[in-house]
Amino acid sequence: MQYIRIDEINKHADEEVQIKGWVTHIRSSGKLIFIEIRDGSERVQCVVYKGDVTPEIFETADGLTIETSLMISGSVRKDTRSKLGYEIGVKSIQVVHQPKDEFPISPKEHGVAFLHEQRHLWIRSSRQVAILRIRATIVKAARDFLDRNGFILFDTPILTPTSCEGTSTLFETPYFSRSAYLTQSGQLYDEAGAMALGRVYSFGPTFRAEKSKTRRHLTEFWMVEPEAAFFDLDMDMKLAEEFVAYIVSEVLKNNTYELETLERNIVKLETIETPFPRISYDEAIDILKSTGHEVIWGDDLGGDEETVISNRYDRPVLIHRYPVECKAFYMKSDPQRSNVSLCCDMLAPEGYGEIIGGGQREDDYETLLNKIKHHKLDPEPFQWYLDLRRYGSVPHAGFGLGIERTVAWLCGLNHVRETIPFPRLMDRIHP
Amino acid sequence: MQYIRIDEINKHADEEVQIKGWVTHIRSSGKLIFIEIRDGSERVQCVVYKGDVTPEIFETADGLTIETSLMISGSVRKDTRSKLGYEIGVKSIQVVHQPKDEFPISPKEHGVAFLHEQRHLWIRSSRQVAILRIRATIVKAARDFLDRNGFILFDTPILTPTSCEGTSTLFETPYFSRSAYLTQSGQLYDEAGAMALGRVYSFGPTFRAEKSKTRRHLTEFWMVEPEAAFFDLDMDMKLAEEFVAYIVSEVLKNNTYELETLERNIVKLETIETPFPRISYDEAIDILKSTGHEVIWGDDLGGDEETVISNRYDRPVLIHRYPVECKAFYMKSDPQRSNVSLCCDMLAPEGYGEIIGGGQREDDYETLLNKIKHHKLDPEPFQWYLDLRRYGSVPHAGFGLGIERTVAWLCGLNHVRETIPFPRLMDRIHP
Numbered sequence: 135m136q137y138i139r140i141d142e143i144n145k146h147a148d149e150e151v152q153i154k155g156w157v158t159h160i161r162s163s164g165k166l167i168f169i170e171i172r173d174g175s176e177r178v179q180c181v182v183y184k185g186d187v188t189p190e191i192f193e194t195a196d197g198l199t200i201e202t203s204l205m206i207s208g209s210v211r212k213d214t215r216s217k218l219g220y221e222i223g224v225k226s227i228q229v230v231h232q233p234k235d236e237f238p239i240s241p242k243e244h245g246v247a248f249l250h251e252q253r254h255l256w257i258r259s260s261r262q263v264a265i266l267r268i269r270a271t272i273v274k275a276a277r278d279f280l281d282r283n284g285f286i287l288f289d290t291p292i293l294t295p296t297s298c299e300g301t302s303t304l305f306e307t308p309y310f311s312r313s314a315y316l317t318q319s320g321q322l323y324d325e326a327g328a329m330a331l332g333r334v335y336s337f338g339p340t341f342r343a344e345k346s347k348t349r350r351h352l353t354e355f356w357m358v359e360p361e362a363a364f365f366d367l368d369m370d371m372k373l374a375e376e377f378v379a380y381i382v383s384e385v386l387k388n389n390t391y392e393l394e395t396l397e398r399n400i401v402k403l404e405t406i407e408t409p410f411p412r413i414s415y416d417e418a419i420d421i422l423k424s425t426g427h428e429v430i431w432g433d434d435l436g437g438d439e440e441t442v443i444s445n446r447y448d449r450p451v452l453i454h455r456y457p458v459e460c461k462a463f464y465m466k467s468d469p470q471r472s473n474v475s476l477c478c479d480m481l482a483p484e485g486y487g488e489i490i491g492g493g494q495r496e497d498d499y500e501t502l503l504n505k506i507k508h509h510k511l512d513p514e515p516f517q518w519y520l521d522l523r524r525y526g527s528v529p530h531a532g533f534g535l536g537i538e539r540t541v542a543w544l545c546g547l548n549h550v551r552e553t554i555p556f557p558r559l560m561d562r563i564h565p
Numbered sequence: 566m567q568y569i570r571i572d573e574i575n576k577h578a579d580e581e582v583q584i585k586g587w588v589t590h591i592r593s594s595g596k597l598i599f600i601e602i603r604d605g606s607e608r609v610q611c612v613v614y615k616g617d618v619t620p621e622i623f624e625t626a627d628g629l630t631i632e633t634s635l636m637i638s639g640s641v642r643k644d645t646r647s648k649l650g651y652e653i654g655v656k657s658i659q660v661v662h663q664p665k666d667e668f669p670i671s672p673k674e675h676g677v678a679f680l681h682e683q684r685h686l687w688i689r690s691s692r693q694v695a696i697l698r699i700r701a702t703i704v705k706a707a708r709d710f711l712d713r714n715g716f717i718l719f720d721t722p723i724l725t726p727t728s729c730e731g732t733s734t735l736f737e738t739p740y741f742s743r744s745a746y747l748t749q750s751g752q753l754y755d756e757a758g759a760m761a762l763g764r765v766y767s768f769g770p771t772f773r774a775e776k777s778k779t780r781r782h783l784t785e786f787w788m789v790e791p792e793a794a795f796f797d798l799d800m801d802m803k804l805a806e807e808f809v810a811y812i813v814s815e816v817l818k819n820n821t822y823e824l825e826t827l828e829r830n831i832v833k834l835e836t837i838e839t840p841f842p843r844i845s846y847d848e849a850i851d852i853l854k855s856t857g858h859e860v861i862w863g864d865d866l867g868g869d870e871e872t873v874i875s876n877r878y879d880r881p882v883l884i885h886r887y888p889v890e891c892k893a894f895y896m897k898s899d900p901q902r903s904n905v906s907l908c909c910d911m912l913a914p915e916g917y918g919e920i921i922g923g924g925q926r927e928d929d930y931e932t933l934l935n936k937i938k939h940h941k942l943d944p945e946p947f948q949w950y951l952d953l954r955r956y957g958s959v960p961h962a963g964f965g966l967g968i969e970r971t972v973a974w975l976c977g978l979n980h981v982r983e984t985i986p987f988p989r990l991m992d993r994i995h996p
Contacts, residue, residue, distance in 0.1 A: 338769065
């Protein structure tokens with residue numbers, strides 16, 4: 135008898151197979167017992183008919199409890215009511231391990247704190263499995279897109295030597311005889327990579343020791359950051375929109391069932407096609423003013439303002455050319471207008487906020503040095519970064535996409551804490 | 566005129582194109598100037614013939630220096646001596662940025678410390694580019710292999726709450742009102758993932774604050790760790806050998822030029838096919854004794870012993886069933902023989918040492934609890950991990966592959982410090 139994973143069942147119609155997994159649901163009606171089994175690849179209904187099995191097996195089936203692990207053998211048969219198209223007519227059951235205690239997580243409502251305390255078990259539920267599978271698709275799509283477009287993976291360091299912009303949001307660790315800080319972005323290193331490999335991307339965890347409890351923040355989150363030599367802001371925005379559109383299309387293609395499990399309105403995802411709308415910061419301010427919001431030119435856009443803007447569109451919107459004072463020192467100013475940066479943010483629709491931040495980097499040595507000083511930063515730790523402008527400097531641009539916010543958006547979640555296996559928040563580091 | 570990347574040149578024979586990149590080499594002979602340009606995708610020779618260009622362009626070409634960034638236009642023509650098969654007959658040159666100072670890294674010998682201090686520039690050299698491209702292939706091959714075999718990416722946390730096995734090799738950071746530690750492995754979390762998703766893998770940076778300066782150790786290194794439910798040691802070893810063989814085959818397929826640049830003896834890689842030899846720890850000890858090494862049963866194998874064993878084979882060797890006392894508390898003991906673990910290490914050939922460590926995990930609640938106590942560990946922080954044995958425990962196994970050691974082996978490097986863009990060592994965290 136062949137051991138198969140449940141997602142291969144359609145290749146084994148009318149055959150005898152063995153599956154290995156866990157009981158997720160059980161109900162009996164006299165001579166029939168229906169056991170739903172999950173094995174990580176899929177879920178399938180297994181039907182035990184009293185007339186088909188020994189009394190011992192029927193008794194075993196009748197005594198099964200949620201999350202019992204087992205091996206079931208039986209024949210694969212058509213079942214048009216199941217989404218798989220098949221069910222298993224059980225011949226034998228071998229229990230691997232039956233829990234002594236009731237599984238702590240039931241379909242009934244649990245508090246958020248309890249569920250997070252039980253995160254190692256909570257991830258077994260169909261909703262969490264769906265989210266984690268979609269996360270895996272998003273990561274794979276991001277990597278595939280960049281690999282196919284000539285970007286080379288460039289693993290930037292997590293431990294960094296300096297707290298360039300102050301230590302207030304940095305995690306710090308003793309590093310032998312000195313201190314090190316956990317990275318907040320691979321970008322500066324990616325720029326060095328782009329000068330060597332032309333187009334690179336980093337993809338790793340980043341950290342922010344922020345004392346904030348919002349539904350959009352984790353202390354540990356993953357970012358993918360492409361950076362390309364000879365790229366300007368327009369090329370960067372084009373790359374960003376094609377990148378995001380590809381990720382959405384891959385999720386729609388590969389995760390129909392998961393989106394259904396999450397009851398995600400996929401019509402809102404199917405409209406995500408390039409080109410995305412692009413507006414300048416100036417236009418964003420005009421929109422906000424005309425809709426009665428009290429903003430003045432020069433203010434950064436907060437979460438509420440972002441939602442007002444993004445709600446006007448059925449796809450992500452790119453906002454470019456923010457005031458230089460809103461953006462980091464490394465952003466290049468617009469040569470046409472020195473008070474705005476050649477930067478862009480991408481806001482996800484449906485109020486999911488900023489998912490991308492990026493733009494063109496300052497590539498002139500003197501200008502960059504002056505910007506560093508203007509931001510009251512010590513130029514010394516930036517000498518290596520300034521070197522990139524000393525030796526064959528080129529126009530270059532890039533951006534960072536936050537994975538957890540992208541997962542939250544595509545899954546339709548109202549908090550990023552369910553987007554990663556073991557979320558880290560200000561008040562949550564266990565398990 | 567079309568802007569192309571150099572690696573697309575074979576699609577543009579006899580066309581006029583523009584390339585953008587950096588000067589890596591220049592030599593002139595009277596009326597001809599030969600400029601080698603790199604753009605990250607490839608290198609190409611550009612030929613300036615005095616009769617073809619204006620005096621200004623010829624003068625510009627004559628004044629070019631190493632690492633000048635520029636845009637060159639010209640016609641693509643056959644050149645059988647070049648590995649690309651083509652060269653560019655230059656029509657015009659536009660300098661983007663010419664360095665005022667000489668590029669610090671020349672083809673002459675430099676000291677290791679100097680090169681690492683200049684790592685942000687050193688990565689532009691052909692040897693470093695080759696290594697980083699091979700690294701990218703290895704990572705992609707590892708992910709593709711696991712994705713295609715039903716493993717789901719599962720990003721385990723970097724910040725962990727407890728120093729389960731002592732703090733001596735852990736990096737510690739204040740985490741709001743408490744402490745957190747940088748992960749040394751995602752395995753325990755992967756086990757929770759395997760119970761939810763069947764087959765998972767983590768792939769991220771791991772950390773070890775070891776006060777050791779060897780050619781095999783970094784303080785920050787990347788690991789890929791697959792973990793599968795209903796896997797035993799044999800399935801685990803089979804997975805490991807197929808995984809490694811696939812990675813090697815992908816590097817051979819995609820990085821011919823890079824391996825050539827590194828002068829890697831590829832005959833030694835072409836022999837890497839499954840099945841890999843498998844020997845027990847007992848057999849390893851016998852081999853060592855019979856070749857005059859002073860070892861006694863129960864000793865762990867050190868680097869020297871590993872080299873003796875691995876030198877006997879033309880491909881990686883799997884050593885299984887080490888004494889339980891050599892291995893971590895979570896390893897399952899062999900039911901046939903309780904003093905050995907159902908574990909396996911894979912040693913790379915040519916003296917590159919251990920690249921994989923793994924095995925079957927203890928899946929019985931009481932036994933695991935006793936092992937935790939036997940290792941003098943506090944069971945409290947392991948309650949969530951013990952839960953995996955309370956609710957539907959199953960046999961499961963996995964392993965971890967170290968990326969940097971794999972890169973070192975496949976590239977033929979004698980130190981892991983060149984295998985990652987910005988290596989972190991005990992005495993090296995800058996730039």
